[in-house]
């Protein structure tokens with residue numbers, strides 16, 4: 079098979095996500111190529127014509143330990159011979175029990191109840207519904223509103239989109255949504271002269287306090303992406319914001335939902351991003367990397383207090399939410415194999431050196447006249463490009479592909495978010511590809 083054998087068939091039959099499909103057909107400066115992928119090994123993807131691409135974005139932030147990882151493959155083969163899936167209403171199985179126990183232990187036991195779904199947006203929906211319903215069960219029926227940060231992203235189903243603040247994804251559907259209020263983001267790029275990121279965080283927290291003061295009686299929860307708002311352009315902020323938000327949510331009886339779908343699983347340096355603030359949320363949403371990038375899986379972890387608000391003789395006071403593939407055994411087994419790798423390879427420790435290499439690889443760009451806000455936390459490094467080119471992101475994407483790298487800017491923000499198995503040479507390759515693609519694109 080050749081690339082050309084699949085290209086037209088895909089354009090005819092597959093509606094690709096987050097894509098204006100006409101751009102795949104275009105040949106102009108704004109064209110977006112479609113790459114047929116034949117196989118993956120480690121950090122590399124291979125097309126049918128023998129070209130290779132280093133996966134600099136972990137295939138939309140999901141892949142942690144490379145493609146076709148031998149250890150995850152072996153665990154899945156074993157699981158396939160035991161149990162592929164069973165209804166989780168009324169049945170249970172070993173992978174879902176072990177995964178729940180291990181994730182709870184990773185929260186220090188603070189979030190000891192795991193609810194399962196298949197994708198990130200569903201995890202957001204579950205956290206919102208659970209928060210609202212737990213208040214209602216406790217007699218606070220008026221607590222039915224949600225609060226999110228400017229520039230937030232929590233998924234694109236109708237409920238999750240209501241707490242997402244990305245105009246391009248949201249505006250067309252505004253008439254369908256029950257919009258949440260937004261408060262200012264603590265994005266450290268907003269620092270004025272002499273201001274530290276912690277100062278920006280305190281400023282944003284003061285705005286949060288003003289909002290809570292006025293609206294806490296009708297608010298069920300504040301939802302945040304801890305430390306990094308990834309989808310709106312890798313906006314990084316100081317952990318001080320999370321500390322203050324936790325204190326304020328406690329003071330005003332509002333739940334704190336930490337959406338760690340992107341930043342969890344070691345991405346920011348600690349296993350959970352909220353650990354860096356020394357806080358515990360009321361709800362923790364996980365997905366993306368948790369299954370190693372193998373199978374759709376999401377989990378909402380919550381506390382005894384929330385769980386207790388549903389535990390009752392009345393069926394209707396239970397959390398009657400479900401998805402057909404809830405707690406899928408194969409997906410849970412992939413997640414267990416992923417957690418095994420974290421432990422066996424001391425991944426968080428090893429990533430410290432990897433993060434330093436990433437910093438070194440992009441360091442030369444700090445001098446570039448059009449590069450602004452070069453920033454990093456753990457295994458995410460990003461910068462903004464000062465250009466008026468409306469098709470910058472697609473031109474950069476093509477230029478990176480020409481240099482054997484899969485790097486998809488978000489607007490004018492270029493970032494790397496590689497799997498945790500990239501070697502020093504592969505990091506250097508990514509650095510050179512980014513530098514070269516930037517030169518090609520801006521010339």
Ligand SMILES: *Cc1c(COP(=O)(O)O)cnc(C)c1O
Nearest residue numbers: 197198199231232233337339340
């Ligand atoms: C990706 C993402 C989601 C949505 O997850 P899907 O699996 O794409 O529905 C929600 N929140 C954050 C922070 C994400 O990065």
